[in-house]
Amino acid sequence: MKFTEIHSRDNAFVKDLRRLSRESGVYRRQGQVWLEGDHLCRAALARGLKPSVAVFAESFWPQVPVEWAQCASKVVVLADALFADISGLESPARMGYLLPWSPSVTVQSGVPSVVLDRVQDAGNVGSILRSASAFGFRQVIALKGTAALWSQKVLRAGMGAHFALHLVEGVEADALAQLQVPLLVTSSHRGDLIHRAHLPWPCAWAMGHEGQGVGPAVEALAAQSVRIAQPGGEESLNVGAAAAICLHASAVSQALEG
Numbered sequence: 001m002k003f004t005e006i007h008s009r010d011n012a013f014v015k016d017l018r019r020l021s022r023e024s025g026v027y028r029r030q031g032q033v034w035l036e037g038d039h040l041c042r043a044a045l046a047r048g049l050k051p052s053v054a055v056f057a058e059s060f061w062p063q064v065p066v067e068w069a070q071c072a073s074k075v076v077v078l079a080d081a082l083f084a085d086i087s088g089l090e091s092p093a094r095m096g097y098l099l100p101w102s103p104s105v106t107v108q109s110g111v112p113s114v115v116l117d118r119v120q121d122a123g124n125v126g127s128i129l130r131s132a133s134a135f136g137f138r139q140v141i142a143l144k145g146t147a148a149l150w151s152q153k154v155l156r157a158g159m160g161a162h163f164a165l166h167l168v169e170g171v172e173a174d175a176l177a178q179l180q181v182p183l184l185v186t187s188s189h190r191g192d193l194i195h196r197a198h199l200p201w202p203c204a205w206a207m208g209h210e211g212q213g214v215g216p217a218v219e220a221l222a223a224q225s226v227r228i229a230q231p232g233g234e235e236s237l238n239v240g241a242a243a244a245i246c247l248h249a250s251a252v253s254q255a256l257e258g
Contacts, residue, residue, distance in 0.1 A: 021152060025148050027101055055095065056095050057094035057095065088156075112139070113202075116141065119239055125157070131240075133165055138165060149167050184205050191225030
């Protein structure tokens with residue numbers, strides 16, 4: 001099998017890969033995303049995605065399953081020290097894929113969705129994507145001010161959920177008019193308790209900024225507000241935890257009605 005071997009850290013390909021691994025928004029300029037580790041790579045392949053380049057550490061190359069290399073248009077083998085240098089992981093995974101990426105600004109209508117309104121923590125964003133995929137939501141819309149959906153931290157937290165979802169980012173609140181499903185928000189002081197509320201399906205759940213919650217522009221579009229019972233008395237829930245509760249409640253409600 002043909003492959004390109006690289007040992008210089010000044011190689012242009014290596015420099016681009018290093019930027020993708022370390023800078024959150026570079027994928028938008030390069031038109032590609034970096035998937036590091038076999039879990040993310042296998043998740044992409046399982047969804048029928050085709051990487052443009054497969055990258056392997058030199059010491060791992062002799063052990064690479066043939067199908068992991070043949071799925072890409074090009075194979076690059078990096079010296080172990082180079083792979084460790086570009087890696088964003090404490091223990092470099094020794095393999096990764098470059099996946100073509102292009103922005104999507106088209107909001108799909110009539111599908112169960114999650115709206116992220118300036119959610120800034122990458123771990124929270126990735127966690128919400130995982131919950132969305134697990135509970136039957138098909139689209140996530142990240143409004144301006146939300147963490148970059150394809151950044152390395154969000155990708156790692158999402159654990160492959162990206163590839164099951166239609167992802168839109170960088171849009172304003174007025175794009176939500178295209179949803180054409182009821183928009184639900186959570187509130188600490190108004191609305192029915194979620195375990196007693198009638199939850200429509202399909203719907204869109206809006207999750208807001210970690211400190212400020214959902215902004216006025218999104219709240220003005222809400223068809224329903226609900227509260228999450230907190231008998232322990234904490235002031236608020238982490239947005240990732242709140243999203244998991246809300247999306248699970250919708251999935252259960254749909255299952256019971258079905």
